[in-house]
Amino acid sequence: MIQKSSLLYFSILFLFPFFLFSQVTSNIDIISKRLQKKAIEYQSETNFVKSQYFFLKKDWDSTLIYTTKQLSTNSNREIADYCHFFRGRIFHNKNLYKEAKEELLLISKAFEFSTFTTINLGTTSVELRDFKTAIVYYKKALQSPEIKNQPYSFAKIHEGLGNCYLFLEQYDKAEEHLLINLRSKKNDQVHLYDAYNSLANLYYEQDKNVKALYFFEKAYFLSKEIKDVQIKNLASFNLAVYEENRGDYKKALIYRKEAEQWNDSLNNQNKIWAVADFEKKFAVAQKQKEIKVLEVENQLKNTQRNWLFFSAIILLILIVIGAYLYAQKTKNAKTILRQKNKLDELNTTKDQLFSIVSHDLRSSVNALKTSNSKLSATLETKNYEELNQLIIQNSSIANGAYSLLDNLLHWAMLQTKQLYFHKESVHLHSIVQQIEYNYKPLLLDKSISFENSVAKNCFIFVDLDSLKIVLRNLLDNAIKFSNKNGTIHFYTIENHTNFCQLVAEDTGIGMHQNTIDELLQENELLAKKNNSEIIGTGLGMQLCKQMIQKNGGSLSIESELNKGTKIMLSLPKTAQNG
Template sequence: MFLYDTMMTQKAHNFLLTFLFLPLFIFSQQEKGANYFEVAIQKKVRSLKSKNNFNKAQYFFFKEEWDSTLVYSMKQLNSNIDIETKQYCHYFRGYSLRKKGLYKQSSIEFGFINKSFQYYYLVDNNIGLLFYYEKKFNEAIIYFLKAEKEILENKDESEITDIYTNIGICYLHLNQYAKAESYLKKDVLLNPKQITKSVVRSNINIANFYYEQYKDLQAISYFKKAYKLSKNIKDFNLKQTTAFNMAVVEENRGDYKKALEYRKEAEDLKDSLNNQNKIWAVADFEKKFAVAQKQKQIKVLQVENKLKNTERNSLFFAAIGLLLILTGGVYLYGQKVKNAKTILLQKNKLDELNATKDQLFSIVSHDLRSSVNALKTSNSKLSATLETKNYDELNRLIIRNSTIANGAYSLLDNLLHWAMLQTKQLYFHKESIHLYSIIQQIEYNYKPLLLDKAITFENSVSKNIFIYVDLDSLKIVLRNLLDNAIKFSNENGKISFYTQETNPDFSDLIIQDNGIGMSHETIKELLTDSELLAKKSNSEIIGTGLGLQLCKQMIKKNSGTLNIESEINKGTKMILTFPKTRTNG
């Protein structure tokens, strides 16, 4: 019995069309042989052998690797290329974005293509597809018709069948059946006589068209034809589709045995990854077949089955409810434990930060208090000396006051810069710096302190070295390190600044003194992040360590590194590594 003799409902028709109709539209413009456009691209590739990005873009385009296509087409667009090559790149991008479901961006890319582009009918066709995806079928038809006209003018027969299919499907959505039939029949008639995937799809499309209108005799004829033709092609997906069509047709006709045979054939052709899911569908059809043979037995057992189903459903929902309660309890307990751990970590971190803050304030306030007290005591002596008019002692006290004031100023200056670094308020602007000139400036600033301790200063930095750093932060680093070198040097000592080459992209700046040096334990503490040193046994020399911590952070911000080499009573080497300016590297 045919479809219209089986009391078939609208729902049965929709089931078939939902599975078959929409995917077929999506497959248009895919899996075709070489067409005019592809040949033109290959010709373009041969003329642009030096354009590697274009070659890669078209390679990934035909491989349907859309992300790679987008990357290399954009790289090609960013270079100086001719207008025609730009049109191809924008087409690659628009097509790839459409495939990725980014329809708005796809429309923008197609909008960049000029109508003078030789294959602009492909652009119109793609824009029509974008409107179709938005279910704007009238707008889609406008662009498909434009594409049809342009294709016929260019005689590109490889594209015209897809256009006819697309137009027919849009008319079908608009319930304009006469126009839809006209274009779908054109598609069938234009297909080559040899059996291809396009021929099979065309027959399925026209079958769907008749099926939508309940013209089941015509529809079944084309479904059968598509099924027979699919035997001569190698596309397993299409074979599976035609077999599935026949299964649904036979199911609606009430022949469950044949439907089951077609269903099993479709399942055999299905990709192995989906076979497990389809087992239930096969089981469902086997059940229908069994039900059709044993309807009387089922009627007798209906009441019992309903009771069992009710009991089973009750148990099922009770189990689901219990599972949800248990899952919710476990989740809430896990969140509670997680939040407790987070709070504990935050508390520990806060305690650590508070301890560091308290330590910093304690040490800084102690040093400032010591400096102010020393300045107060020295000023008292200065007043007494003025009365005795002892000018040598007066000069010594003035120099001492200046030293104390400079030390307090340096401490406050370091504290200010450290605070600005922690709160990310310090502005960094990297530029090319002539290192030798900066060392000269630092030497000039510290000339009085060097003379006071009769320290020899040697600037052996190469005059050809330029480094790429922030100038202000570099000066802060060099001032702190020179100040430390003077502080830790004995009278008549020597401080040297020199460079060495260990890496073509970086320059090593060494600050060497022959002062009191330091132990390996002290070096380890100084190089540890966020380590503030308290006063050691020699309280006149060892301070907070804030200056060196500030230097480490600023060196790191300038993409540099700091190393320390030192021995007790043998002096210290501070080794700073900064990136060179590339143009001078």
């Protein structure tokens, strides 16, 4: 009888969690589409919206923070289920399987993705080596009506069941599920290899050597078509161990040599990188050595040349030094005067800017303080309708203060030349669509209709981040100065030039021509708006103007009081878009 090999058995243990877990991650695409709809449905739940956003971005730490906040402030069962689902997936990714299972068990049976949750629980139990519990969860998932409409998940669950039974030495049940798994994987080479390997090990554990050899060879020949070197190495290694255990050392040697070759190819890649790194360091050292030799040679030549002409040029040097010192003194005086004037101008601008920014922030904080006082009083009266209005008002005030600080940060970075610009080809319609999505809650709050009529064939060559800052400022201003039930329209005008003309038009309160002239004036940081004596910095528009200029474009404004405003951006097209 062939002796069992611990190394051969390890091949299942190594591959099993990886392939089993992949079937859960494949379902995230299905869940993500649903999450986007839920974010719109529960847009007032800021922490939930942020947690789903960071979850889809795979920013696990931010997701954990916002789900914690959401769970501590909200009693909505559906939102809580989603939050526990996020946390369970994140803890699994962080290899905290016990914590992952605790979160998944908090999800209610009414959760629309309860089948996925059950599969997650099975996978987590496998990672905890609790195979009996994993079997319970997988069988429960198989009873779900929708599982047969998901062939991949269906096959992987049977693979999970088969391997669990194999670990528990219940070979008949293991064979039943692994054969179902095999029949479901005809078009997937990697997972078909995994199915062959699992069956080979099953039969090998039972000393059914003919069947074991058949599937080991099937896995081996299939590995020839797979690019993964690790799989090729494992397939050759399995056959080498198998042949050694049954005494055919000639075949075992052939397979072991092949396995060593694949293993060497993995190691050689690391060696090549190490050699290349060493050669690079050696070349740099040689170059530095050559530079030092040249420096020494140059110093010797300069010394030899200088002593020959030293006595002749002393007088000339003194004259040149005197002239230089006089010129330098004059130059320094002019430079100091110019810098003083510039510094005075910057200080004046800084003082004006900080004065008005602090005024706006003070107004925002004072309004927030007053609103919070009302909020406390409303909580005592339990007037939920007024409470909702106050919360919305608080959010609007906070958003305004945040927008002001964000503009101030980007303006300061522009002035100090810390903002990096990287131009690339950008699809303008898609960017406008993204900005609309970001401001959807504000648009809905004021019942403002937004229309994106930007040409879908318009590609512009700009820095993407600065373009988003410009469009966010334009849309934010349009919402801020539009009345309820107003309209905002973004569209392009074809002018058959190398520039794309983007128009942001609203039906808001408009502004005087004097205000427009002030906003368009170069280096003008302050602008007065006549509505309700509101004083703004005009910083957002100045930021837009400077960023448009940095991108090689231009900005113009048309407006009429109580009839709305048009802001026209001229941006360079991508070359092939002509």
